[in-house]
Amino acid sequence: MRGTSAKSRDEVLAAVDAVQGDVAELGTQLLAAVDVLDANPALRRVLTDPSTDTEAKQDLASSVFGGTFSADTVGVLRTAVGGRWAAGRDLADGLEQAGIAAYVRSAQDAGEGQRFETGLFEAGQAVLGDVDLRRAVSDKSAPVAARKQLLADVLGDKVVPTALAVLQQATVARTGSFEKVLEGFNVLVAQRRGRLAATVRAAYDLDDAERERLASVLQRKYGAEVQLNVIVDPAVVGGVAVTVGDEVVDATMSTRLESARRALAG
Template structure:
């Protein structure tokens, strides 16, 4: 989100309402879904975004517009969030949709907290990210804006629907392809991973190897990366036999790939360049 006014509005709104949203516990699932739906409505209607962020328009008028759109169908907390957001100042009209989406993700995290699934969801998102790193064609299809959102969601469910993923993981991953929001698919998944890591007060380090890590290796990686990033880390160990050997380590957007496959691909590119 760009623009100082929007950054302040988003942060202050979420900070002020976080305790109330957290206290909704399992109702946060409904609230998150409602906020994701409203995000899409806003993304598809710039005139509505302008009406809700016009600084010259009384807040009461903006709230009246909200009530025309959602009526009494949404959870009271959803309406409270939207009312708070339209009462703030935004650098650009489209930034209010970013804030609604942020609240939607927050709601999903609080639901995961309430159901004891936060760490599981965080790990599953990292595993999903790791799996898609090796599937460029699938990645491209998941953010193909020439396909309908229904087709992209259907593809995701076809590939991952039977993997036993937590329903929060599924909902977040489907939101990422249902509403592209001018982002590549893995960009959104990485954003979600980072949000969960910050939420847990940890950094997620995804380590991909051909065989399972032993306890001593995990402890050593925890020590190394805790020192490197300056806060506690969680090691998400992913086993992928296709890497043959070595490790691929991802921390945030930074990927260090020392796998055998990566080294062979580098050698192949070097040899090919030398023969041209």
């Protein structure tokens, strides 16, 4: 998201930060609003039409959502429709990110920020590592409610409720595959907690000392606290591959062997 849409999205995130009430419920209601906007393109177009008076759009949002949602949620929605969006779909995308941000805030307020973030990543990897489960939650021919319920049945007792809600939202796959959407959510969660998300691929699970050393190196390199998301991948053979944003540092033995093979092949 860029330009005017990014600026409007940031204003919506700031509105979420300003809410003093039940932010977990705020997250749930914002995602419900996203469902409404996705199902009603005409409403989305009206609420993002730059030629329509801002107050009129805000009053329309209050009329549509005010009877169902809390005053806090309606306030965030009014902020959203008061912004300028490059495309109608950007409004729904921005509100989805705001819903995830509300869940992060709820976990932070409850002192569960680290458990939330780690649990979200590890549960996501568990889903992706189970061929049948991954296929089931990615099956767009199945009702979204059924996919969400499946995750609740499998993971409900393994993660905090807010992390489960984020995982369930990833099954909607609004902006890509379940895997890509979840990857984006993990990055957003780290950002909202003031950290960089670093995905680490290694042949084995790193112990606490190894994680601390690697996190320290990355923190010095990037000048920010780092959340390590470790993926165990036997194909790595040795060493680690680290991805931070668009930057990849590949120090794996498998890559070195492949480079040597290519060199020998000329």
